[in-house]
Amino acid sequence: MTEGLQARFGKRVRDTPIAEQAIVGMAVGAAIQGLRPVAEIMFADFAGVCFDQIVNSAAKYRFTSGGQTSVPLTICMANGSGAGFGPQHSQMGENWFLNIPGLKIVTPGTVEDHYGLLRSSIRDDNPVLFFTHKNLFALKGRVPAEPSDEALIVLGQASVVTVGSAVTVVANQQMRHRAVEAAQLLTEEGIDIEVIDPRTLVPFDMDTVITSLSKTSRLLVVQEGPPDGGWGATLVSRVASQHFELLDAPPTLLASDNISVPFAASMELASIPDAARIATAVRQLVAY
Amino acid sequence: MTDEPDRDTELLLDLLQRMREIRLFEDTVKEWFSSGLVRGSTHLGQGQEAVSVGVTAALQHGDTTTCTYRGHATVLAQGAPLDKSFGEILGKAEGLCGGKGGSMHLTDFSVGALGSFAIVGAHLPISAGAAWAAQLLGTRAVSVSFFGDGAANIGTFHETLNMASVWSLPVVFIIENNLYGEYSPIAVTTANTVLIDRAPGYAMPGVRVDGNDLMAIREVAMTAVERARGGEGPTLIEAMTYRQSGHSRADPATYRPEGELDAWLARDPILLLEQRLAEGGVSETRLADVARAAAENVRSAADRALSWPEPDPTSRFDDMWVNA
The missing domain is CATH 3.40.50.920 (Rossmann fold)
Structure with a gap:
């Protein structure tokens, strides 16, 4: 998922310890201070480890502060069953978050949608949970060779x-x-x-x-x-x-x-x- | 250099006034809760004022703080207005957060107070993230996270101290060790009650300081902030202090051993600073002027806040989304 990013973007791409609460919490802190972070927490099941930062910090920061700030944060994770990963690496975590106002939830099913929705998610000023289905990793599709706004897909369009x-x-x-x-x-x-x-x-x-x-x-x-x-x-x-x-x-x-x-x-x-x-x-x- | 002592005295008198204002602010909130003017719960910090006031005195414009639900002192120390802070606790439209946050969520981005958090430990990574943004953007801003001894036992403490240290982030961690995690004495919940002993485990300096001694805490904070701003990474400070009231509105704090409160009241941070100033030649009249000014500021701010209207119920839908 992240191959080549560090070589291309240098210190903007950081290796982290396996510490989901710190990864997501720090991404929230960076988001309210002018950055537009993308946090990668691998399997969606791990959202359980940083549930508090997602539902209490990211989702509520703008509301709780009375609109003083916003959290332009994208959290990427892989969901999905059918690939033999067992009970703790196969869940559809997106449903856990439907009950938390303040989070956008994106679930692309094709390569083109993945590209267009991911870029729209990063541009969005709200926190976005972005789920990539692990059983669709092998899908082929076309994405622009150079970043192109024409391929963007608006969030909320079926x-x-x-x-x-x-x-x-x-x-x-x-x-x-x-x-x-x-x-x-x-x-x-x-x-x-x-x-x-x-x-x-x-x-x-x-x-x-x-x-x-x-x-x-x-x-x-x-x-x-x-x-x-x-x-x-x-x-x-x-x-x-x-x-x-x-x-x-x-x-x-x-x-x-x-x-x-x-x-x-x-x-x-x-x-x-x-x-x-x-x-x-x-x-x-x-x-x- | 001859005017140095006077300048110091003026600064200390300013800080004394701020501590007095915070104390009276808390006393007022306590009264309002008792008389049913305020809903929900509140967590007061009488006795701990020197920590917030001393540390924020070491900060510059652009630096940021996060704190706990016992955070009125920190947000006020950083410069949030008394009236809007009262207003938020009263749930008024003019409150800092428009009445959406309440006592546990005082936030004022305009002074760098990034928020008060109602989940123990949740704000440590938020401060570290703000520090990471400062590092990436090259702003030279420093982040400070205030939290209690109880938070030193939760996962985010360990995750954040490690990551902040390995990334050399410009962040300072302040433990306000008031000896109790909610209703439990620290020794009942914590294997090693010397919390700075954890600092070497994360390869950062750890400093224990008398949290009721304003000058001592300011000194320690200045060193830590300078270190952070210089790119040398985080520091863990353990300020030893005492919560003069119970954990929350509902807690009479009967679990405290007899005499403990009295011993700490004798070391009240406001009292200690006044004693120090008196020894340095500040007159009783001058100290009384400071007390009077603080009382007047708090009273007029409280009156304003009480006069403000309740939020329009339809405003509850605001601020949920950006560009909904």
Whole structure:
């Protein structure tokens, strides 16, 4: 992730001890004093170690001080299951932070999105949690050879990945790719789904989802990670309570199993939604 | 050099007035809490004024501090206005933070007071980060972090002292050792109660000083600040002092051994400084003038703050985001 940065940027890139509280806390201190730091804490699971600095310092500094300062900080970490890293290196940490106002949450699923969203995150004057899915490291894509503002992606803009009219499927990161696989399976059956990748969870592009639902009247949210208290449940709840009139079927959440992420491939892969399960959920919604 | 003693005396009288103002500020807050004027909780620092006033007297414009939820003294010592500080504790719109922070979060960036933190130890890395920014930007600013003996047992203390030392950051760490972590005497919670013994472990100087002796603490701080500004890295200072009241509003502090409070009251930092000044030839009248001026400043600031309006409830949505 950081290869070559120190050679290129010198003392602006520092090796740190394994001390997440100090890494994030110092980045907050630097951010309120004129810098625009990027803190890399490796696995998203380690956010637990510096949870206080993220939720009490970074997220609340501007508010607590009555707007005297801002925290233009980006914290990068790798989330995601499916790669055999076991229970403490595979979690979807982004959902832990949804309940903390003051944090933007970015979850890119393609190389282009990663590039454009990371640069927008660094430019943002608010603290941003930037999650790279570790099972997507091998993805290929195109990024500009030289820094280019044209490739920037505004935080809070979903992308419509496949166009369809049968079901709106909202999925990000690894699940976005599996939803696209499911779309291909379903096309052969004559079911065209609209896959929407929200790309950022905070802010969340509700408009794109609602526009799609006006056409499909059916919502499937696919969320990697346990089902409770996450962005998927929030989206289902908001659609059900605020846009009930758009729906012809129960808005549905397909999530990972409600367990810790197991190590062995047989168990781990069974615990995460895949294309087949997404396709099954879509068929049920269509048949409702 | 003949006018040197007089200049020193004038400075000390200024610092005495500030200590008196802080003491009266705390006394006023205590009264307001007792009479139900203020919500929530508060953590007062009567008896510890010399630490904040002595250390901030060693700072320059542009230097920064962070402190704990027992931080009124530090923020005021650095120059935050009395009325806006009162206003924040009362939850007024004109308060330092517009009423969003309250007693535990007094913050005034305009004087370099980067904040009071309600999580033990959370602000040590914040100060180190401010120091890192100063180092990278070449501003020559120094950061100072004030914290209690209790914070010396939490992870951020160790993480931050190590990183500050290995990066030679311009930061000074001040332990206000008031002998109690909340309700527990230090020996019950801390294996080695000499906290500067930790300094060599992080390859930095450690200095223990009488935290009730304003001149002594200022001297030690000047050395540490100069060292930090010169690029030589951090210093750990342990200022031995005493919290004359309980941990928080709800604490009568019955756990203190008999006689302990009286012994420390006899070494009250304001008393000690006045004794020193009197011995140096400052008249009783002059000392009384300082006390009167402090009382007048605090009273008028309190009256102003009490007269200010409550925040408009809709202002609660402000300051959550930049460019929401």
